[in-house]
Amino acid sequence: MTESLVLTGAGGFLGWHVRVLARALGFPEPTIVDRATLASPALLADALNGADRVIHIAGINRGEPHKVTAGNVQLAQQLMAGLRACPTPPKTVVFANSIQAGNGTAYGDGKATAAVQLAETTRWLGSTFADVLLPNLFGEHGQPHYNSVIATFCRLLADGGTPQISGDRELDLLHATDAAALLLGTTDAQPTVRRTVQQLADQLERFAATYRTAEIPDLADRFDVRLFNTYRSHLAPAPYGLTRHSDARGSLVETVKVHGGGGQTFCSSTVPGITRGQHFHLAKVERFVVVRGEAEIRLRRVLHDEVLTFRVSGEEPVVVDMPTMWAHDITNVGDSELTTLFWSNDLFDPANPDTYPEPVR
Template sequence: MKVLVTGAAGFVGRNLVAELKNRGYTNLFLYTREHSSEDLERFTKECDFVFHLAGVNRPKNESEFMEDNYEFTSKLLSLLKKHNNASPILVTSSIQAEFDNPYGTSKKAGEDLIFQYSEETGVDVLVYRLPNVFGKWSKPNYNTVVATYCYNVSRNFDIHVNNTEAKLSLCYIDDVIKEFIKALEGTPNKHQTYCFVETIYAIKLGDLANRIQSFKETRTNLSILDMEDALTKKLYSTYLSFLPKDQFSYDLKMNCDERGSFTEFIRTPERGQVSVNVSKPGITKGNHWHHTKNEKFLVVSGEGLIRFRKLEAEEIIEYRVNGEKLQVVDIPTGYTHSIVNVGECDLITIMWVNECFDPEKPDTYFLEV
């Protein structure tokens, strides 16, 4: 199948093209502003399916709305008709088509043109009135407020929230592309006149701003937000895509002494805390027990001996672990325990505990194994 994508260099276009290639589509006609009329002539003659994504959101002059969103659509349809090409056409419109503003008016005019073309030719047209689409490769101050907030917050720029109670409808780019692939393969979601993307999120502008601000704070408080919430998960993925190239990494506070180091990596109220423990050769750490707090130890480098003794018992239980064979060792409650580096190099252990450390309630009691 030969697939024509107009607006292939835009936000939606780039994501669509990447997924088409992932799925093995190789005959792609990728039309951008850099192409000539002759290119478009050839593409419309040979294509088997059209993704018409080209358009403008925020032009310098209002006249560009009609030029790009209506007149280019007219040109595209004229060329398809000229070549008697009955390829199905998927068109991205906007929920703004319901409103009386220059952008919405141009989108509505483009819709009317498409529907008229379908009536005249019998060609199958798939019109999607998309809400605010967000995701990787979107442009700040152009595609969506999500892009603008992610860009600004990741660079310590101020963000402006004009109306915290303003309600937004958001749609994630991967959900859009998934629906477009379904349409290409003949199974779009359609209700009467318009097609639709199944997953739409509603959020207030103030809540959106706060949530994106919280993503930046995770680097200092080491928290992981609730990724079971689908919108949070998708917004966080989008936020990371806006990180400046020199700020992918961030430092952790290493608590160092002559024995080695202990460094907290992740803290979550729901899933506990993850830390990295480094012990020098011959060093023993631990020798304490817990009422309720429980842990998991995973040695990833070096050789260690984990020892347990139940309170008031004499029997000592030993587990020898090393980085050559990864094993998780559960640390039960009511057992004093320790870990000693019995190797010749640093012992590196990933430690998970079911609750974040609270100095007011440490639930940690010294007792030698």
């Protein structure tokens, strides 16, 4: 991909998902517009000038009603001021709007007004305007009590609590990576799923109960996989000990137990000093278990700096599951050959491997 990107709201939940997907698909590193740049028409014009695609995500979701309405309109007006100051306006301006636009709420009214004003400004400038109406979003690393009820439930369950529901209702749901694809223009499909709040709570409770035992819950479809990965993102990555069953014949360790599905299991051998991996996945659930030798497993959340390191051994096998959108690798740090068992929830498809190069360090 060679399309130049400019992104507002890059530090938020959806902004992070857009940046991760853009990285996976090979887009150039986007130009990030912070609030200070948004407030300066001259600085903003420099950032926007001649861009192929501008994605406006920055917004206000919570607060006093009049501030929510006015804040979303103001952010759009700041963007418009920068657009008007551009010698060469961007080719496309994309607005991360909401299905709540125009529904009479402070947030919906602010979004609707912003969309109308952005459409008029881009029409006058000759830029293409894409008004993307997004439903309720969920996904990895959402902020509890802010981004979605799913993030709140996941955090409660990760902390050992139980979701509490006050008034059940249906929600139209879209994973943040799918929303990112819409904003980047790589798809026009919106795989929205409808669930009640109670259904979400029940399913997440089943996921949590099964996964506490290091077993993989039933992941019947695409939505289940993404919901499970969302739950896993609220758990700190860590090894999970396995029980070794031994007798006179030798020993046995149960490494993967999957409810309602199979996936793919394979083994690798690695000579001393060699590193495997150095990539991340957007959706694949992947498990590492060293069964012979000594290894170091490293993980780093994409677009973050902190690296987690786990020293593991075949003498005391443990499960280490790779979080989605975290770069990871495994290095043989021993003196002999390393044997590692890998499991993933789906069969490897060379045409769509869901594997994106990314060094851990």
